[in-house]
Amino acid sequence: MTLPILFACLAGVLVGVSRQVNGRLSLSTSPLIASFWNHLVGFGALSILGLSIGGLIPTGAADAPWHAYLGGSIGVVFVAAGSWLIARIGAVNTALLVIGGQMVSGVALDLLQGVSAGLLASVLGVALILAGMALTQRRR
Amino acid sequence: MTTPSAPRLNPLHLLAAFGTGGLLTLMVHFNGELARYGNALFSSWAAHGTGTVAALLLLAVLYPWRARKVGAKPNAPLWAYLGGISGAITVMLTSFAVNSPLALSGTLALGLAGQVIFSIVADRWGLFGLPMRRPDRRDLAAMVLILAGSALIILFGRGNG
Structure with missing residues (x-):
């Protein structure tokens, strides 16, 4: 059980590392160019990994609907936005606000899809997140 | 470069970051769907591949509006180009952890x-x-x-x- 816990925490750390590194690259280039390199280098690394362990192109892949392939293009905008923001509002603010936006939109997506499990906890969570965001805006 | 007490956040930056979180929800949703048809490695590989093409297209479309600043920006160190490695490792760690009791x-x-x-x-x-x-x-x-x-x-x- 220790290994999965370690891996899950490390995955979070690496999300931060990658935003920090891409942010540094965007200072010297531009956020979109940083996002391009992030995707190209990631594609290369995953190609090497996939070719060495196999199973890179599974049989079911052709059956996926076209919109399942939209994630990559959204990711380009996501990485570019993160690289632009981190140089302006810092790592902590970027991480917290992106997490807040992810949580609130996730609850909204669930509601749109008619999933209402754990609604009370979700609504309370959204309220706490919005309160936290309002607090960053309060004048001293 | 130190900011001893950070100034109030620009509300536009705050909204942009919050909206970026919404993009992340959509991205995770689509990549998750692709992973159900294939597997986690394929989903991330395909997302990085299509993302590379999308970034190139965006750069081409936005080329006339690129920033032309007088005075060169400092060169980026080589490691600054390797952010994608970190993202690729994240995929592997996450798919391992999701399939554990966690x-x-x-x-x-x-x-x-x-x-x-x-x-x-x-x-x-x-x-x-x-x-x-x-x-x-x-x-x-x-x-x-x-x-x-x-x-x-x-x-x-x-x-x-």
Whole structure:
């Protein structure tokens, strides 16, 4: 059980590392160019990994609907936005606000899809997140 | 470059970051769907491949409006081009953790903790060549509220009711 816990925490750390590194690259280039390199280098690394362990192109892949392939293009905008923001509002603010936006939109997506499990906890969570965001805006 | 007490956040930056979180929800949704048809490695590989093409197209479309600043920007060190490696490792670690007893909610909660702790350290020492920032008491209070709300949603909200 220790290994999965370690891996899950490390995955979070690496999300931060990658935003920090891409942010540094965007200072010297531009956020979109940083996002391009992030995707190209990631594609290369995953190609090497996939070719060495196999199973890179599974049989079911052709059956996926076209919109399942939209994630990559959204990711380009996501990485570019993160690289632009981190140089302006810092790592902590970027991480917290992106997490807040992810949580609130996730609850909204669930509601749109008619999933209402754990609604009370979700609504309370959204309220706490919005309160936290309002607090960053309060004048001293 | 140190900002001893950070100025009030620009509301536009705040909204942009919040909206970026919405993009992340969509991205995770689509990539998750692709992973169900194939597997986690294929989903991430395809997303990086289509993303590379999309970035090239965007750069081409936006080329006439590229920033032309007088005076060269400092060159980026070689490691600054390697952010994608970190993203590729994240995919592997996450798909391992999700398939352990931690499941999705535990993986998300621990990942969030790792990300926040790293970002505090990164701001404090200005890691990887970005500006240093020190949080004030109000920033810390906002952090507690946002993290508590996120933990509630991850552990007791979405699909865990």
